[in-house]
Amino acid sequence: MSQKPSVPKGTRDFLPVEMAGRNHIFDTIRNVFDLYGYVPIETPAMENLSSLLGKYGEEGDKLLFRILNSGDFMGKLPEKTKSSGNSSILANMICDRGLRYDLTVPFARFVVQHRSKLTFPFKRYQIQPVWRADRPQKGRYREFHQCDVDVIGSDSLLNEVELARIIDDVFVRLGVKVVIKLNNRKVLTGIAGMIGQQDKLTAITVAIDKLEKIGLDGVCLEMAEKGISPEAIDKLKPLIVMTGSNSEKLEKLAALFDIEGPGREGTREMKEVLDMLSLLEIKNRVEFDVALARGLNYYTGTIFEVKSADVEIGSICGGGRYDDLTGVFGQEGLSGVGISFGADRIYDVMMQTGGFPSAVSASTRLMFVNFGKKEAAACLLLLEKLCKSGISAELYPDSVKLKKQMQYANNLNIPFVAMIGEQELKDGTVTLKDMKTGAQQTIPQEELAAKLE
RNA sequence: GUGGUCGUAGCUCAGCAGGUUAGAGCGUCAGAUUGUGGCUCUGAAGGUCGCCGGUUCGAAUCCGGUCUUCCACCCCA
Numbered sequence: 001m002s003q004k005p006s007v008p009k010g011t012r013d014f015l016p017v018e019m020a021g022r023n024h025i026f027d028t029i030r031n032v033f034d035l036y037g038y039v040p041i042e043t044p045a046m047e048n049l050s051s052l053l054g055k056y057g058e059e060g061d062k063l064l065f066r067i068l069n070s071g072d073f074m075g076k077l078p079e080k081t082k083s084s085g086n087s088s089i090l091a092n093m094i095c096d097r098g099l100r101y102d103l104t105v106p107f108a109r110f111v112v113q114h115r116s117k118l119t120f121p122f123k124r125y126q127i128q129p130v131w132r133a134d135r136p137q138k139g140r141y142r143e144f145h146q147c148d149v150d151v152i153g154s155d156s157l158l159n160e161v162e163l164a165r166i167i168d169d170v171f172v173r174l175g176v177k178v179v180i181k182l183n184n185r186k187v188l189t190g191i192a193g194m195i196g197q198q199d200k201l202t203a204i205t206v207a208i209d210k211l212e213k214i215g216l217d218g219v220c221l222e223m224a225e226k227g228i229s230p231e232a233i234d235k236l237k238p239l240i241v242m243t244g245s246n247s248e249k250l251e252k253l254a255a256l257f258d259i260e261g262p263g264r265e266g267t268r269e270m271k272e273v274l275d276m277l278s279l280l281e282i283k284n285r286v287e288f289d290v291a292l293a294r295g296l297n298y299y300t301g302t303i304f305e306v307k308s309a310d311v312e313i314g315s316i317c318g319g320g321r322y323d324d325l326t327g328v329f330g331q332e333g334l335s336g337v338g339i340s341f342g343a344d345r346i347y348d349v350m351m352q353t354g355g356f357p358s359a360v361s362a363s364t365r366l367m368f369v370n371f372g373k374k375e376a377a378a379c380l381l382l383l384e385k386l387c388k389s390g391i392s393a394e395l396y397p398d399s400v401k402l403k404k405q406m407q408y409a410n411n412l413n414i415p416f417v418a419m420i421g422e423q424e425l426k427d428g429t430v431t432l433k434d435m436k437t438g439a440q441q442t443i444p445q446e447e448l449a450a451k452l453e
Numbered sequence: 454g455u456g457g458u459c460g461u462a463g464c465u466c467a468g469c470a471g472g473u474u475a476g477a478g479c480g481u482c483a484g485a486u487u488g489u490g491g492c493u494c495u496g497a498a499g500g501u502c503g504c505c506g507g508u509u510c511g512a513a514u515c516c517g518g519u520c521u522u523c524c525a526c527c528c529c530a
Contacts, residue, residue: 006520009520009521009522059527059529060528060529062528063528063529130530132530134527136523137523137524138523138524139529139530140528140529140530144530146530206528313530315530317530318530342529342530343530345530369489371488401487401488402487402488402489402490403486403488403490404490406489406490407490407491408490409490410491411490417490421488422488431488433490435490435491438489438491
């Protein structure tokens, strides 16, 4: 026996039945993106490591898959480096490329590189796999697909509104109930300033983000560990557990901030977005959540996060506004806002809520039984006609036992089977069997297509 | 990356205070039924018990390592 076949940790094969569901998700998302006027692009699976490193924080750098250089890279290295045993220094010297970690940073690179060919504001979408060297868990894979929509080169909050509409539209079409959570990074900045801890913004946001998971006491404990003063924590407490409607929460919060400053600006922006959304028919719940922080530290304005209302699996869509993402690639002052749908998690949610329409898995509508050379030739002519008129059909390739051919049709859920044997060949007829009811009738061959309409 | 957990037939799982030929259900294949699938009945095939090493007269069973799965932390889609 040869070795057991397997795929790398955290990666998966997809069977035809799984692909049916996955394609349904991708098609739905793509249709919505098209409908809202976004255009598709693609970028390579691998990027130069210099484009990727330092964009996702220290943690993100660790999760990058690096690609070993080709050729005799070791021979060129100084002895000192080789013998030092420091694998991270070594890795930087022998790896120039890495697999993309998300689609946003490659997009920023793309925009700067091709800016002369783009019309701004540029609205693009991108549906491709990304890779993270994370330890796999439920709903967490090392290879997964992101479906990104971004608009770059516009400060307008109308873009935020459009993205919220896209989120709602996609999940309504997929039949997934969700909660759309919104916040604004400036609100968080304002809060940190108000309690006199601007410098601890990251620690505060990371802690606050865990509210749902570890509770208020847990959040306070974590902040204390990160060196935030007890007085500051006491000030913060009532803010993060604030209740009421979106506008009530916003008003309460706005009153605490100075007239000028990031806090006020954040609440103003948030109010504008929510006011516009309230004029529209958004089917899913939209919630302003001060405790929503999100890790990626390039967000500067609105933050989005979408969670399934039925399944506990983390966020299935997320994103936000970044004022200067292209700055690191040499182009200042381009503001962008975008979101990313996690197709793999959406699939997991839909599997758990039993949510794929059965039509999604249907493929062939009619199978011709193969009784031998002459009979098959007659089928071939009919088959050609059917396919040309858009009816998906196939001819069983081998002239084997009828039982075997019927079983094939049955296993593949093919709804109709057509038989042209000795008798039918002589009469110019075909016997059509409905696999669901088991009923069958013999009809002239010309009538076959019409019977299947 | 830290801590834990799982791995026996294609699938779901039993077996295990270490002891002859490792079991079941489902699936597969063959036949009952040589132009009729699903239902029924009969029979068969299929396992170096994840992999490597150790303890032992003897290991699926105990120990160590490794890979994989799932979980918590970290972080995230």
